[in-house]
Amino acid sequence: MALPPFQTFLDRHAAELLRFLVATIGREEAEDCFQETCLAALRAYPALAPDSNVRAWAFTIARSKAIDAQRARARRPVPVPESPDRPTFDALDDSGAWGPLAALPPKQRAAVFLRVAAELSHHEVARVLDCSEEAARRSAHEGLKRLREELA
Amino acid sequence: MSDVAVREGVERASRLGGAADVGGALRRFTERALDEDLVDVAYAATDSPLGELLLAVTAQGVVRVAYIDENMGRDEVLEDLARRVSPRVLEAPNRLDEARRQLEDYFSGRRPAFDLSVDLSLVTPFTDRVLTRTAAIPPGQVLTYGEVAAEIGHQRAARAVGNALGSNPIPIVVPCHRVVRSGGGLGGYTGGTHRKEHLLGLERGDAARR
Numbered sequence: 322m323a324l325p326p327f328q329t330f331l332d333r334h335a336a337e338l339l340r341f342l343v344a345t346i347g348r349e350e351a352e353d354c355f356q357e358t359c360l361a362a363l364r365a366y367p368a369l370a371p372d373s374n375v376r377a378w379a380f381t382i383a384r385s386k387a388i389d390a391q392r393a394r395a396r397r398p399v400p401v402p403e404s405p406d407r408p409t410f411d412a413l414d415d416s417g418a419w420g421p422l423a424a425l426p427p428k429q430r431a432a433v434f435l436r437v438a439a440e441l442s443h444h445e446v447a448r449v450l451d452c453s454e455e456a457a458r459r460s461a462h463e464g465l466k467r468l469r470e471e472l473a
Numbered sequence: 474m475s476d477v478a479v480r481e482g483v484e485r486a487s488r489l490g491g492a493a494d495v496g497g498a499l500r501r502f503t504e505r506a507l508d509e510d511l512v513d514v515a516y517a518a519t520d521s522p523l524g525e526l527l528l529a530v531t532a533q534g535v536v537r538v539a540y541i542d543e544n545m546g547r548d549e550v551l552e553d554l555a556r557r558v559s560p561r562v563l564e565a566p567n568r569l570d571e572a573r574r575q576l577e578d579y580f581s582g583r584r585p586a587f588d589l590s591v592d593l594s595l596v597t598p599f600t601d602r603v604l605t606r607t608a609a610i611p612p613g614q615v616l617t618y619g620e621v622a623a624e625i626g627h628q629r630a631a632r633a634v635g636n637a638l639g640s641n642p643i644p645i646v647v648p649c650h651r652v653v654r655s656g657g658g659l660g661g662y663t664g665g666t667h668r669k670e671h672l673l674g675l676e677r678g679d680a681a682r683r
Contacts, residue, residue: 323552323555323556324555325552325554325555325560326514326551326552326554326555326560326562326563327561327562327563328516328551328562328563328564329548329551331499331563335495335499336495336496339494339498340487340488341487341494343486344483344487352494352498352501355498355502356498356501356502356505357552359499359502359506360502360505360506360509360511361565362562363511363512365507366560366561367559367561374665383555386648391534421482422482422483422486423486433479433483434483434487435492436479437476437479437480437483438484438487440502443602464532465476465479467480468479468482468483469476472478472479472482
C-alpha cells in the first residue's frame with residue numbers, strides 16, 4: 322500500500338476543502354486559506370501513513386488554517402462599517418451564502434458543515450476540531466438546533 | 474423545519490460559485506507549489522500521432538514518457554511515479570511546455586532529435602548504461618541488441634539489453650526504438666511494434682514523402 326499521487330488527493334478532496342473554508346470563514350478569505358491548506362498538506366504529505374484517514378487529516382489542516390485566518394482578522398484594525406447594522410461576516414451579505422450558518426459561532430459552524438455536508442462521523446469531527454467526541458457531538462447538535470430554530 | 478432545509482442551507486453557504494472556482498484555486502495553488510519547490514514530479518498529458526502520452530519531469534529532467542492506452546492507464550503510471558519517485562506528484566502542464574513542444578516538432582518532422590535532460594533514477598545501473606548508449610544512436614540509424622551489448626562491454630548480453638530497453642521509462646526521448654533484431658526483425662517495443670515502426674518510419678523520412 323502506498324500513498325496515492327498528491328494530484329489524486331486534490332482531485333478527491335480539493336472541492337470539499339474549499340467549500341468547508343467558504344462555509345467556515347467566508348468566501349473572501351476562503352481562497353487564501355485554501356492555498357495555505359494545500360501547501361501545508363503538500364509539505365506534510367510524504368510523511369503521511371498510507372493507511373491514515375486522509376480526509377480527516379485534510380480537514381484538520383484546513384481547520385487550523387481557518388483559525389489562523391480568524392486570528393489574523395481579529396488582529397487587524399476593524400474598519401468603521403458603512404452601515405452599522407451590516408453584519409461583519411462576509412458570507413452574510415454575499416449572494417448565494419446562507420446567513421444562519423454564518424451567524425453561528427465558528428466551532429459550531431465547522432461542526433455543522435463537517436457533519437451535514439461532509440458527513441464525517443462524530444469521531445472524525447472531534448479529530449478535526451481537536452476536541453473530545455462529546456464536545457464535537459455537542460457543537461454539531463447545538464449548531465443544528467439553532468439552524469432549525471432559525472428556519473422554523 | 475426539516476433537516477433537508479438545513480442541509481440545503483449548509484450546501485448553499487459553502488458554494489463559491491461553481492466548479493470553475495475550484496479549478497482556478499487549484500491552478501493558483503499549483504503555481505505556488507512549483508514556486509516553492511514542493512513538486513517532485515510534474516506531469517501533463519499530451520496528444521501525439523501515436524496516441525495519448527503522459528509526460529513527467531523531476532528537477533533533474535524528463536523521468537517518464539508513457540503511452541496511455543488500454544494496456545496502460547494514466548492512474549497506473551502516476552501511482553507508479555508516486556511509489557518510486559515521490560508522492561508529491563502534481564499535474565502542472567506549464568512545466569512540460571518545453572518537452573511538449575519538442576515532441577510536437579519531432580512528430581511533425583521539424584526536429585530530428587531531442588534537447589531535453591533526462592532523469593534515469595528509475596532504472597538499474599545496467600539499464601542506465603544501455604539507455605545512455607542508446608540515446609547516442611543518431612536519428613535514422615539503428616543498432617542491433619547485440620551491438621549495443623558489445624558496445625557496453627557485455628558481448629553476450631543481447632537478451633538483457635532487450636529487457637533493459639523494454640523497461641525504458643522514457644521512450645521516444647530515449648530512442649529505444651532504434652535498437653532492432655540482428656536478422657532484420659523489428660524486435661519488441663514498450664508501446665507495441667506498430668509504434669516502433671511508426672517512429673523508425675518517421676526518422677527515415679517516410680512521413681515527409683507521404
